[in-house]
Amino acid sequence: MKITLVILLFFFTTQLSAQHSLVFPEPVNVEQTTDNFVFNGLLTVDNTRIPSDLFSYLRELFGRQFIHLEPASAKDDATIRLKQVQTFAYTEGYQLSVTHTGIEIQYSSYASLCNAFQTLNQLIQNPKELAGIRISDQPAFAYRGVHLDCSRHFFSIGELRKFIDQLAKLKFNRFHWHLTDDQGWRIEIKKYPKLTSVGAWRDSTLIGHFSKQPAEWDHTKYGGFYTQEEARQLVEYARIRGIEIIPEIEMPGHARAALAAYPELSCTEKQLPVAGTWGVFDDVFCSQEKTRTFLKDVLDEIIELFPSQVIHIGGDECPKINWEKCPKCKAVMTQNHLNTTHELQSFFIQDIEKHVNAKGRTIIGWDEILEGGLAPNAQVMSWQGMEGGIAAAKQKHRVVMTPTSYCYFDYYQSGHPSEPLAIGGYLPLEKVYRFDPIKGVEDEYKQYILGGQANLWTEYLPTIQSVEYNAFPRLVAMAEVLWNKSSVPYSDFVEALSSTYLPQLRNDGVRFSTSFLDPTLQIRLSKSGAGYDLIKPVNDVVFSVNNEIVNGIDIERTDQVGEHRYLIHSNIGDQELRVCDYTFTSHLALGKTVRFDTQPHEKYNHNGNLGLTDGVVGKKPWKGNEWLGFNEDTVRFTLDLEELTSFRTIRIETLNDPGSWIYRPEKYVIQVSSDGKKFKTVAKSKLTGDVIRVTKKMKARYVKVTIYNNEFIPQGQTGAGFTPWTFINELILTK
Template sequence: MEEVKQYIDYLAMYKLNTFHWHLTDDQGWRIEIKKYPKLTQIGSKRKESMIGVYVDNTFDGKPYGPYFYTQDQIRDVVKYAQDRHITVVPEIEMPGHALAALSAYPELACTKGPFEPATKWGVFDDVFCPKEETFTFLENVLNEVMQLFPSQYIHIGGDECPKTRWKECAHCQELIKKYNLKDEHGLQSYFIQRIEKYVNSKGRKIIGWDEILEGGLAPNAAVMSWTGIKGGVEAAKSGHFAVMTPGAYCYFDHYQGDPATEPNAFGGFTPLDKVYSYQPVPEELNVTQSKYILGVQANLWTEYILDFKQVQYMIFPRMLALSEVAWGTSDAKNYKEFERRVINEFETLDKMSVHYARSIYNINGKVMAADNGIAYELSTSQSPSGVRYTVNGADPSAASPAYTNPIPVQKSMTIKSAYFENRQLKSAISSQDFTVSKTTGKKLRWNSNRMKTILSAEPLHW
């Protein structure tokens, strides 16, 4: 709770006025719903969690949960945010990302299950089945959610909903025929429109990820454009409001520096200057259409984030760039001036004990040709005089040689480098291994005639 409030303090500090709270997913149901207690009794815990790099498919073997917010805690957070002029928009995922809910109430699926909250990240085939008992369940859930959150918009997810189960489900196929829907995408539109009508009947509006455009957008829905800008453009041109949050610029679970020196992240590379360069009003929109762009949002997904210090690391200093983008004061041509102000702001963050990323200081390395082979060129966006390096694999210190010219690489070695100010280490330590052989620094020539001879020879038999 204290960390959630601290996060809201950061939003207030940089004048961001909306906190989008993603409360349900395949891996856990995180909000108390009194009418359906099994959502938190069963859905708020999982038997283990995926760790490390996704492709490694490794797990920690440790039970996780039960973890969820009580309704009293949520009221506390909403009031805390309101006092700081911040609106909290809750998200209840549907029809996909529903495994935690289906684990508690399997009768809401297309198959009988059994189900359990997901232990790995990603997208899963088992989703809510669009039958009457499902809509009754979701309406009852939304009733309690809307009593807790006074926000104009209620986020209903709508993203990454596989149609596998719907294609195999007799009930779903009958609905498609009954309502003359084109296909399963049309069925998703039917699902979202059912929910929208109910939310609208309570005086609220829905917002969803841009997949809610599939099969046709619900009449009054707003779109959160994350797969790019296309969804936001399509929504605005059709007179629907949109929030721009494209993954390439606004996903703060991406790396912001050299992955070798950063904590494990989802992937991607979204450094500070890239966030600062984003313009949330697409050029394709005219003046009238541009008015439908509600704003810009950054997303911090926490699959790979283990504690609040890492939360701080991922949002700072990128939140500073987002603030200027949101307020329309960013100017990519003057990025260096913005960078100077960011560095000045580090003093404030230090006083607040914020564990921010120092990628802004990091060293970039480049291999280049040299007279006797190759050389390693170092650069930084800061003063070159602050760069120190070693060639023996030891971590550099303020007393290490100062970088002045590209470093000759004439034998196998490990070059490490870092940036220092006033003898204090500011950057991560960059490391590059070199293995020198007879071919190092030599030009290679491809003999196409020889290759033709090989290809025309008798085929090999394995």
């Protein structure tokens, strides 16, 4: 005993607090030592302590690192020594140490054992030696989820297995399987065969973004479904890897695929096709008893297939327009003394909940299930922000936080022109890393926040490669958030990510984005126009234009509109990451300051006071940054040209993207002034197209612009009842 102590003290130990170790997500406590373990590509373990299916998986996992994992011939000569303990505060925690005598793992549960082996697997840098280390680790959150929409696009079981392998490496423990939606029903239900023979297939799919007019269609039959046997096998595959699958059956909205199969379950009973376009549809499940019985039958088969404690019942985006007119729905309301259709939805969900609870399971639903009263035992998945989740936690309901602004991985991860088409939004890697699932939650309610989840909606992700591109590396950041609350500084995280984790993804044949290695363009004041510094995300990256290394770009102010294109190559060593294509627009107001009476929303305030004069003109389709976004019905700001200036045109472009709740403004007023006090109106008009344009001879120092939008988004439109977003891109002046 004494000798061991002496040896331990003798070996050099460093505590890594700031830097990121080799393990993703970063363990809570890592001490590196020089007490290395030398071996010869063979690790032995007492396999009587490991379930045989887990052992087979681990052999395959380690095999990919050229390590043979074998059963130890005798219990005492194993190189990986396993010790089960009952002392960890969290059931998923573990301890792992590497010394010259081998590897010791202390674990408390199956999940804990899985986590320890995932850590060990990532520690292996070469098949002959392991660096000395002591790790003690446990997750910050019990629920660490990833969602995948398999309705809008369908992915094979083989593709899902590969995806789940990656989730296991990052210690996610829930896979939320979105199995039904308007565009396809994906799970075999024996009692209702038409759900898959009819509901799993659509005749045609929209091409391009759904805001694009006129709409184009591919006129190609598309679909597929999972048999119950396949679903059962995937549940088992995930379970072995420490992941529970939570199935989602959407109700009462997002039901078009089911209604195409069984139109008698809708209010109108009209025969409609499986939807081939995206968005929210008025045709939803009727609230009549017949429909609820159908859904209970479906859930009975789902509960048989999926052992998860919670069953997801959707509950989001259910327009009530058909319910309002439907005699069957009205009868349900009268019979049950319900005053509003929100109460009717609440009644619907509570009826389903009773059925699910009777089978010993719990329902979870999107935060709309709060409207009209939350079902007594329901858990809430908060997507429209954190507020719904906080409200549910205050009612002592369990919550999974998945707000769009941090968790929607169908959003753009960069504004780069080469980014593939996405639904909209902007969620770069760094923002995911800053996610905090308990932000704004009062201490006494934090216990109800189970954790968080990344959501991958697939309207614009037609292949598993496109899913991977949107998922990675943002899922690595999400794993860090949910495991250790992103304890390592972001700059250290991305250094380690680019040097350690991306090569692993490449080895595993997983597609990923390098957009986080693009330069960040930081605007600086320049007397003659606009200047940009190119900020490096990691030390090793180098930027060049025309083979010359550059650290910045300068654009000169001009009387007429000029376009300046730069192809910035980014490299690490001799590996080219990608070429970023930037176009800057010069004009008369370039680099002049704008004072905002209405502040841009903090999410969309690119370049602050220079956001409208930075030469960066937001493009269409919108990719999340570049545009300034306002969430108020009146937007007012004033440009200061610093001296009396003659000009002939003023031009501002606006955006219309109803899917993102961004609506073209209604009208505008433009005024000019030479002293900033007395303003003269030069234009006052309704907006007909997307562009505000004034052409006349003007001479002024100040230009004041007021833009009016609707107070609320009108009924029947996406986001109805909320304040519309107003987006504008650049205030362009020319002579």
